[in-house]
Amino acid sequence: MTRRFSICALFVFFSIFFTIPGSISALEKNILTTELADPTPVKQAEPNFMVSGKANNGNNEVPGEWYIGETPPNLITNSPILLFVPGLNNVAQIFWEDNDMYQTAYNAGYQTTFVQLYDAGGASADMWENGQLLADKIKEISNHFGGRPITVVAYSKGGVDTQTALTYYGAWQYVDNVITLSSPHHGSQLADLAYSSSAGWLARLIGATGDGTFSMQMGYMADYRNQTDIQPKAYYNNYYTLGGTSWGSVFSSTWFGGIYLSQYGPNDGVVTTVSSQLPHGQVLAIDNWNHTSVRTGTTFPIFQNYLSDNDYFHSSFQEPIHSKVSPSFNQWVDGGPLTANKQAAISFVVEDGVQELNLNMMTSTERMKLKLVSPTGDEVAPKFQVNKVEEGVFKGAIQTKITLKVPQDGKWNLYVTAEQEDAYLFVATYDELQPKLVQSKKFTLNKSSLLYQIDGNPKAVREGSLQATYKITQSSDPTISQSVTTSGKNNSLSQSITFPNRDEVYNITIEIDGITKNGIPFKRTLIDSVYVE
Known part of the structure; x- marks a missing residue:
């Protein structure tokens, strides 16, 4: 009888022991498959501001409104609140509508929040307006959660807005770390294209020339970096960056940008991998994401270990490599x-x-x-x-x-x-087969003039055939423009450009004509922007 009882007890023990892992797996499976309700808006209020963007992007959300995601049953103790910040012309919903980022963060045990910036209200805003609004919301969210620290996960231009909020508007004290998902920290050449003489007609028609796009011009962002990187609080928080190299399929919305940006190096269809990096930030990954997929749950495991304040990273200066990249002129x-x-x-x-x-x-x-x-x-x-x-x-x-x-x-x-x-x-x-133009350089002569030098490939271009027309347009007022034409000797073009006004961004569209070694004409275009102090 005793032996029988012992065998039964042993059977029960092993039955319980081996079913416990099954019970845990079931709980985890339940968490993974739970259909989450949309994040809940915390405050619905009429905005008390004027949106100054020049263009209508079709959004009709309330800027300044923020949302709380569901609290996961496996909430990580002492974990930071995750605040997801959208990008240019985006709304907060991009993180949970047709996107598993919210679900992925929930599954991992994090409390999530989301915010609407000015772009959500119908017109894009620059980093100064969005940064000030975001700083107020960061403080409000921190207070709502009893002073718990926040880690910001910022998408695209939201990364620039976030650094502005932390550096200039005091939000650094509420934040642990910042993760930026393909943020144009040095601008985007697509913004230069939007303000070029060629694209101006379409850009104005579809509303692509708002304040947010204006601030993403390469010239404007070069000045922003010069101002910001020397600020005492610019890198008080740790910054971790991700960038992408895919353009998606030929039917994707990032394909055009990928093709255009290809002359400037690897890119995700909107931002080059070089621009996605910060001088004092740490690159976590450059991978096969396009500008849409980089904001999905697929990137969450890459940055998950960097969400909490830790000793993974100590800021150190990296020479800006964007200055070393020369376009391919194709x-x-x-x-x-x-x-x-x-x-x-x-x-x-x-x-x-x-x-x-x-x-x-x-x-x-x-x-x-x-x-x-x-x-x-x-x-x-x-x-x-x-x-x-x-x-x-x-x-x-x-x-x-x-x-x-x-x-x-x-x-x-x-x-x-x-x-x-x-x-x-x-x-x-x-x-x-062979590039026609092999090098371009831009030299600063003084604060109001630049010297451009463009060199042809002597193996592919007939000597003395190069000619360039520079169209210089003030981005804030396209009616202020000038054109300069120059011819080259020995396959080299050199032109000094003087700008009429200070504290302005100028778009420079360079049209280049030449003849190949076999006597066939060719044309190329280079679009640039500069900020004149």
Whole structure:
């Protein structure tokens, strides 16, 4: 009897022992599969401010409103509150609508919060307006949770807004760490493109020239970095950065940006990997994310160990590598208005040695007819790939993409007939055997003038054939502009540019013409911006 009891007791013991792990797994599975309710708005109030953005981005949320996510049953003791900050023209909902970032943070045991910045109210704002608003909300959220520290997870321009809030508006004292997800810490060349003479027609039509885009110009952000990186509180908090190298599929909203930014190096369709880095920040990863996927739960495991204040990282200065990156000069850019029901011709040239030609056109509507004609006058019927841009500076535009393998050299024409008044931005990207232009340099002569030097490749360009036209436009007032044309000797172009006004951002569109060694004309475009103190 005793032996029988012992065997039964042993059986019960092992049964309980081996079912406990199963019970834990079930609990974890329940957490993982729980359908979360949307975060709850904490305060619904009419904004007591004027939004000064120049453009309407289509958003209608309440700036300054913030949300609390559900408290996870496996809440990590003494963990910081996670505050997710959206980017340019975004709303807080991007972290939980068609996105598993909120769910992933919940599963990991973190209390989440989300905030609406000025961009959520209909017009993009610069880092100064958003930074001040964000600083107020950080303090409010910290007080709501009894002074618990906050770790900010900031997406895109939200990273710049966050550093502004912490550095200039006193929010540093409430924050542990800052994670930035592909933030344009040095600006985005897409913002320069939006303010260029070629893109201006379309950018104004679709509302792409708001204050937020203005502040993301490379020239403006160079001045911001010069001001900010020397501030006492600029790096009081630890900054950890992530960047991406994927553009998504050809139908994705980041493809156009990826193609355009390719001449400036690896990028995620909106921000180059170089721009995603901070001089005193630590790079956690550069991986195969595009500008949309970098804000999803797939990146959470990468930065999870850096959410709490710890000894993982001590700030040290890294030389800004963006200054070392020279564009590849493999694009030509054009743009202008389209009259309803009137055919317009976009003429572009293809030189010898081009292995592949990518044509990208953006308009405000897809209701138009397109016809591509080769140099011999034959109509070409390529596959036109059309999609809507849902991310970045040109959000809302319709992109049409054409790819031609080993295109015939000579003059091509793309005929466009729009059904309504519209505008276009056209970018031709050349995959060439030998680059035509191999170097560009920008020297500061004094505070109001710059010297540009552009060198041709002597192996690919006929000596003495280079010519450049510089169109210099004041970004805040496009009516203030000037043009300068120069010809080069010995495959080198040099031009000094003097700017009429101080404390302004100037867009510089450089149109370059030349002839290859085989006597075929070619064209290239370089777009830049500078801040004049």
